[in-house]
Amino acid sequence: MNRDAVTVLLPAYNEAETVGDVVRDFREHGFSNVLVADGDSTDRTRKLAEEAGARVVIQRGTGKGQAIREAVRDHVDTEYVLMADADGTYRAKDADAMLEPLFEGRAEHVVGDRFADMHEDAMTGFNRIGNRTFNWLFGFIHREDFGDILSGYRAFTRDSFRRLTLSADGFGIETELSVECARHGVRTAVVPITYLPRPNGSNTNLHPVKDGGIILMAIYRQAKTSNPLFYFGSAGVLSGLFGIIIAGYVAYEWFIYGVSHEVLAVVSGVSLIFGVQLLIFGVLSDLIVTLHRETLDRIEANDSGRNHDSVPERETSREDEPRRPEAK
Structure with a gap:
């Protein structure tokens, strides 16, 4: 696996408590190209990320979705992208499993399934119910089973990302990625991962009710073309x-x-x-x-079928023609 062909993308906003450890974790696992897309944090996120060895860019707009689109479009020049959150809930140890379907050519987009190994305190009961509901609704509407459509741990080829029509600015970006992969027929694989609780002192930027409504509307709005x-x-x-x-x-x-x-x-x-x-x-x-x-x-x-049948026939030259016996 050529890790130099991978950009680790970490969208971040006020993640000073965890971003340094996350960057170091990926670098220790052989990923030298770590890009932090910072949403103009008001704490020491940018400084700690740079000290840990990451390349830091400040997004022009706001929101996680906008940060991802801008980073892939303007700052990623590798063939593969490994996207994770900067809050310490995902492990760099799972990166090889996430990238394997891409390098083997089995998929163009990979979703990390958090429910395969979710620590007890990693998600509240309310959020678990919401996630399960959204996954069922997505499967019912779009006729695809991606395991965990709200997972922030993903790997994809840059070419497949460019085929998607993305507009979500906030946490609806994961849902939109899943919907667009289903709509455009992007070959998608699901890989089991470990989902950890946030470290002490790290506060989430997710608002369950507000962002849950955004996610629900994103699933429903995209149904007009798929169902x-x-x-x-x-x-x-x-x-x-x-x-x-x-x-x-x-x-x-x-x-x-x-x-x-x-x-x-x-x-x-x-x-x-x-x-x-x-x-x-x-x-x-x-x-x-x-x-x-x-x-x-x-x-x-x-x-x-036409491409398979249209194999060019070898032209017969004079040298290939049977020679007549010379007259004596």
């Missing part, structure tokens, strides 16, 4: 249920008390019609997406 039936159908079901509830209330008030609610009746009817329209639109969109995928598969199969 439009769910994207439009779920909205249609909600609209229909709202209409049914309002219709039930209007009927109850009319039959029991003789009170008419004309406006609410109109709202109920509109909601029901809108819900049915969304469901129909979801079915049609899903059909179009399915036909599009089948067409692309046929084109790729025909192209591969």
Whole structure:
């Protein structure tokens, strides 16, 4: 494994308690090219990272997602990228296992599965439930099982990263990476890793409720191109249920008390019609997406078959022709 072909990317913001140890850990495991993308920290993160031997750049924008995009685009010149957090929760000892599928050509993107070996205090019960829910929802919508879509320990080729359309600025970047890999057919492998608790004195930048909402919206928003039936159908079901509830209330008030609610009746009817329209639109969109995928598969199969059959035949030269016996 050529570690010189790997850039270890560590996005960081106010990680003075851990960044130095994380950088040294990777360097001790043979990774000389360690890049810290600092989000303009107000503590000693940059100084400690440089003292530990890292190359430090200050991102122009804000947020983890923006730091990763900017670092890979402007500051990475190696073929492979190993991305981890600077909070000491990931081990450099797992780096070889993460990079192995890339070097062997089995994958272009690797996700480290934290649930394979998660220490008891590494994640709160609330966060565990949220992570499990998001993983199930991702698998249901995008029909892929990446084990741990919110994992911050990843390895990927720089070329595959450039094929992805990424826009998330904060912690939604991991979800967006997973969704984009599924949408663009990037060969993805899942590798079991160890997930450690944060060291004492290290504070998390994650806000479970706020960032959980961002992650949920990222999963749902991207469903419109990979599973439009769910994207439009779920909205249609909600609209229909709202209409049914309002219709039930209007009927109850009319039959029991003789009170008419004309406006609410109109709202109920509109909601029901809108819900049915969304469901129909979801079915049609899903059909179009399915036909599009089948067409692309046929084109790729025909192209591969054509390339296999179009082996150039060797031209026959005069030297290859059988010689006639000379007349005596």
